[in-house]
Amino acid sequence: MAYKTIIEDDIDVLIAGAGLGGTGAAFEARYWGKDKKIVIAEKANIDRSGAVAQGLYAINCYMGTRWGENNPEDHVRYARMDLMGMVREDLAFDMARHVDSAVHQFEEWGLPIMRDTKTGTYLREGRWQIMIHGESYKPIVAEAAKKSADKVFNRICVTHMLMDDAKENRVAGAVGFNVRTGNYHVFKAKTVIVGAGGASNIFKPRSVGEGAGRVWYAPWSSGSAYGLMIDAGAKMTQMENRIVLARFKDGYGPVGAYFLHLKTYTQNCNGEEYESKWFPALTEMVGKEYLDTENQHLSHKPIPTCLRNHAFINEVNAGRGPIHMVTMEAFQDPHLEEIGWHNFLGMTIGQAVLWASTDVDPKYENPELTTSEPYVMGSHATGCGAWCSGPEDVSPDEYFWGYNRMTTVEGMFGAGDAVGGTPHAFSSGSFTEGRLAAKAACKYIDDGKAEGIRVSDQQIADLKAKIYKPMETYTVYRNEIVAGDVNPNYINPRQGLDRLQKLMDEYCAGFGVNYMTNDKLLKIGLKKMGVFGEDLENIAAQDIHELLRAWELKHRFLTSEAVFQHTLFRKETRWPGYYYRGDAMKLDDENWHVLTVSHRDRNTGEYTMMKAPCYHLVSDGEE
Amino acid sequence: MPTFVYMTRCDGCGQCVDICPSDIMHIDKTLRRAYNIEPNMCWECYSCVKACPHNAIDVRGYADFAPLGHSVRVNRDEEKGTIAWRIKFRNGKKDFDLLAPITTKPWGTAIPQLANESAPSQEMRDSHLLFNEPKYIQLDKDGKDSLHTLKSNGLTLKAGVYY
Numbered sequence: 168m169a170y171k172t173i174i175e176d177d178i179d180v181l182i183a184g185a186g187l188g189g190t191g192a193a194f195e196a197r198y199w200g201k202d203k204k205i206v207i208a209e210k211a212n213i214d215r216s217g218a219v220a221q222g223l224y225a226i227n228c229y230m231g232t233r234w235g236e237n238n239p240e241d242h243v244r245y246a247r248m249d250l251m252g253m254v255r256e257d258l259a260f261d262m263a264r265h266v267d268s269a270v271h272q273f274e275e276w277g278l279p280i281m282r283d284t285k286t287g288t289y290l291r292e293g294r295w296q297i298m299i300h301g302e303s304y305k306p307i308v309a310e311a312a313k314k315s316a317d318k319v320f321n322r323i324c325v326t327h328m329l330m331d332d333a334k335e336n337r338v339a340g341a342v343g344f345n346v347r348t349g350n351y352h353v354f355k356a357k358t359v360i361v362g363a364g365g366a367s368n369i370f371k372p373r374s375v376g377e378g379a380g381r382v383w384y385a386p387w388s389s390g391s392a393y394g395l396m397i398d399a400g401a402k403m404t405q406m407e408n409r410i411v412l413a414r415f416k417d418g419y420g421p422v423g424a425y426f427l428h429l430k431t432y433t434q435n436c437n438g439e440e441y442e443s444k445w446f447p448a449l450t451e452m453v454g455k456e457y458l459d460t461e462n463q464h465l466s467h468k469p470i471p472t473c474l475r476n477h478a479f480i481n482e483v484n485a486g487r488g489p490i491h492m493v494t495m496e497a498f499q500d501p502h503l504e505e506i507g508w509h510n511f512l513g514m515t516i517g518q519a520v521l522w523a524s525t526d527v528d529p530k531y532e533n534p535e536l537t538t539s540e541p542y543v544m545g546s547h548a549t550g551c552g553a554w555c556s557g558p559e560d561v562s563p564d565e566y567f568w569g570y571n572r573m574t575t576v577e578g579m580f581g582a583g584d585a586v587g588g589t590p591h592a593f594s595s596g597s598f599t600e601g602r603l604a605a606k607a608a609c610k611y612i613d614d615g616k617a618e619g620i621r622v623s624d625q626q627i628a629d630l631k632a633k634i635y636k637p638m639e640t641y642t643v644y645r646n647e648i649v650a651g652d653v654n655p656n657y658i659n660p661r662q663g664l665d666r667l668q669k670l671m672d673e674y675c676a677g678f679g680v681n682y683m684t685n686d687k688l689l690k691i692g693l694k695k696m697g698v699f700g701e702d703l704e705n706i707a708a709q710d711i712h713e714l715l716r717a718w719e720l721k722h723r724f725l726t727s728e729a730v731f732q733h734t735l736f737r738k739e740t741r742w743p744g745y746y747y748r749g750d751a752m753k754l755d756d757e758n759w760h761v762l763t764v765s766h767r768d769r770n771t772g773e774y775t776m777m778k779a780p781c782y783h784l785v786s787d788g789e790e
Numbered sequence: 791m792p793t794f795v796y797m798t799r800c801d802g803c804g805q806c807v808d809i810c811p812s813d814i815m816h817i818d819k820t821l822r823r824a825y826n827i828e829p830n831m832c833w834e835c836y837s838c839v840k841a842c843p844h845n846a847i848d849v850r851g852y853a854d855f856a857p858l859g860h861s862v863r864v865n866r867d868e869e870k871g872t873i874a875w876r877i878k879f880r881n882g883k884k885d886f887d888l889l890a891p892i893t894t895k896p897w898g899t900a901i902p903q904l905a906n907e908s909a910p911s912q913e914m915r916d917s918h919l920l921f922n923e924p925k926y927i928q929l930d931k932d933g934k935d936s937l938h939t940l941k942s943n944g945l946t947l948k949a950g951v952y953y
């Protein structure tokens with residue numbers, strides 16, 4: 168296996184993964200670093216990579232301060248409410264105060280944003296969402312990134328960070344391999360902005376066989392942001408806070424526009440409203456502070472996403488499934504009907520294919536909904552990710568160590584799903600976080616923090632050997648058997664993924680066990696994960712494509728291990744409807760109104776768990 | 791829904807291979823045409839379908855839950871700045887077209903080259919502003935061109951339980 172080693176040297180800002188966060192970072196870095204060398208390493212093609220590959224029909228995070236619609240702190244309060252209190256409010260406030268400037272630029276670049284014909288303001292889908300014709304959202308932001316970057320390396324799967332051999336806990340670049348040529352790529356860089364996205368496919372999906380690709384978050388969301396950062400020794404936060412989505416059955420078509428704009432609603436199989444009957448017991452579980460249905464309409468607090476899931480799950484378990492989305496009223500209006508279809512074609516085409524194939528016309532039939540398998544990500548209604556510094560003028564001491572969006576590894580920054588504690592950033596907020604990280608990374612370099620980085624040839628050689636080991640394993644053991652995939656010496660990436668998904672589902676609260684787990688199950692699961700980790704050392708790849716799948720699996724494994732550790736640590740049920748700790752079925756503010764933080768030792772793999780204080784924005788004079 | 795490629799239309803140009811985010815459109819070495827090597831990792835994102843210059847790629851809903859006999863076709867046109875869809879139901883009762891804009895500007899012309907912008911001042915560097923800010927936050931609305939801060943919005947961050 169004579170793969171070439173290709174070294175790209177003297178990079179100032181390396182962007183590992185250029186989805187919405189990464190393109191924002193590349194674009195902005197050029198402004199603060201006129202003469203800096205900015206390089207993108209992306210595993211696909213940035214024109215259509217990441218969660219926005221098929222486009223979006225809405226930008227879900229836009230304040231509208233320009234029109235006096237909302238202030239940043241309003242959005243923070245909303246995110247706090249939705250996440251049952253667990254938000255890094257410094258980061259959320261910082262994102263929200265900048266996000267509109269990103270959206271205004273998108274419009275200038277040609278992204279079609281719909282307008283309210285009466286007021287001239289952006290057409291609102293809901294309080295925070297604006298409607299767009301976003302089929303080309305990704306190609307447009309990719310264009311911006313290409314204009315700023317010195318070089319874009321498409322089809323590079325980044326596998327590891329390079330670490331400084333001169334100074335402990337400082338990043339020195341990244342390495343990976345080219346998915347087409349197989350060549351080994353070394354990027355020596357002063358800073359790295361990780362934008363490699365969230366994690367799908369770590370829990371067993373509801374879809375089987377050929378349909379297994381029909382997951383809610385993209386199947387290529389391989390948890391690489393987490394895998395890369397955990398492996399580099401970065402602290403992580405809120406990794407237990409996986410998300411479960413209530414979506415159209417099988418196609419996982421989005422429901423946001425349906426609820427907010429088309430004003431459709433849900434009912435059980437008997438045509439009854441079902442949510443409210445589950446709320447009194449739920450209020451007992453989580454407390455009046457989080458669910459106060461009597462006064463909810465007065466306070467204008469929306470009911471948290473997880474709690475609505477809880478009602479859905481319980482109604483189905485009570486034997487009154489399926490839950491339907493009542494579309495038959497809205498779809499009588501031809502304009503709304505068209506929006507309903509456009510919404511899918513703009514971001515989940517498969518749902519349109521499904522309805523066409525099953526002859527479901529929502530004008531005459533109310534489609535079924537389902538609750539999905541869990542996902543681990545940090546920009547939707549959940550906030551998994553790295554423990555990052557906030558901005559100096561906002562963050563309290565515990566949240567600040569010099570550079571905005573820098574992880575606890577010096578010189579390694581995050582954006583989008585990579586950053587923990589910042590739910591509800593969505594596409595626009597992820598792009599904004601990339602911009603913030605880029606400015607901070609340039610400052611870090613200008614402040615001389617990246618001086619004297621040294622990378623030994625040994626480190627480069629060791630990582631190379633590690634990367635290609637799955638191909639080595641295949642070559643060595645393949646001919647021991649006649650044919651096929653059953654080999655006593657190795658497993659292939661698909662077999663490994665199946666094992667991971669089964670483990671996560673059964674022990675870490677997947678859909679197969681009604682999102683339920685407990686201390687005992689988690690401990691057994693972790694033990695099995697340990698053994699699985701050993702088997703992953705014997706994973707085999709027969710070609711470069713399988714090598715890509717092997718490394719995606721390793722990143723998913725590291726992500727999952729963190730999810731296990733965090734879920735075990737938080738001894739309460741904070742988000743009923745996302746998951747349940749059967750041995751601690753209540754929300755427990757006395758002990759757990761804190762953010763969870765983990766650290767995995769790079770050398771031993773040992774986990775240390777910590778609690779970090781949860782700060783909230785309070786208006787002056789308010790208690 | 792997983793893609794497939796019509797034998798007679800594909801000329802092996804590789805556009806689909808180049809764009810697929812999942813790395814599953816590959817060229818068959820003997821036939822020299824493209825095919826989906828891993829349908830269960832296909833998100834039916836249509837990136838390859840839109841990119842194929844010969845309309846050689848189509849989608850057949852996942853065998854697990856989508857019956858045969860439907861069609862969702864697309865034509866994306868960067869020059870016109872539009873995307874056109876045609877959806878046909880299995881039972882033939884519904885067959886309709888939908889059209890949407892994909893951009894409001896001639897493709898790729900409206901994005902600034904930041905290397906040509908004047909360099910930020912030291913004051914700007916020391917501030918919390920990003921490129922084009924504060925102007926772009928509120929776009930000159932009522933002269934309120936400034937960045938929100940805790941102070942400007944009368945806020946403090948407190949540790950503990952607040953709702």
Ligand SMILES: Cc1cc2nc3c(=O)[nH]c(=O)nc-3n(C[C@H](O)[C@H](O)[C@H](O)COP(=O)(O)OP(=O)(O)OC[C@H]3O[C@@H](n4cnc5c(N)ncnc54)[C@H](O)[C@@H]3O)c2cc1C
Binds near residue numbers: 185208219325392
């Ligand atoms: C179905 C769906 C609907 C959504 N709806 C909306 C909506 O209506 N409005 C809205 O605003 N947001 C929406 N979102 C959310 C939005 O897409 C995400 O918040 C956003 O894309 C997150 O940005 P990111 O940069 O963190 O990740 P991504 O955009 O996913 O980018 C990650 C990038 O990293 C690359 N990468 C991954 N691993 C590696 C590796 N090992 N090496 C190199 N590169 C790698 C990927 O290829 C990709 O380019 C939706 C998402 C989905 C899936």
Ligand code: SF4
Binds near residue numbers: 802803804841842844
């Ligand atoms: S883009 Fe179309 S013509 Fe070109 S290789 Fe792919 S399927 Fe064949």
Ligand code: SF4
Binds near residue numbers: 837
């Ligand atoms: S539809 Fe998307 S995921 Fe499927 S083959 Fe085409 S580009 Fe790849």
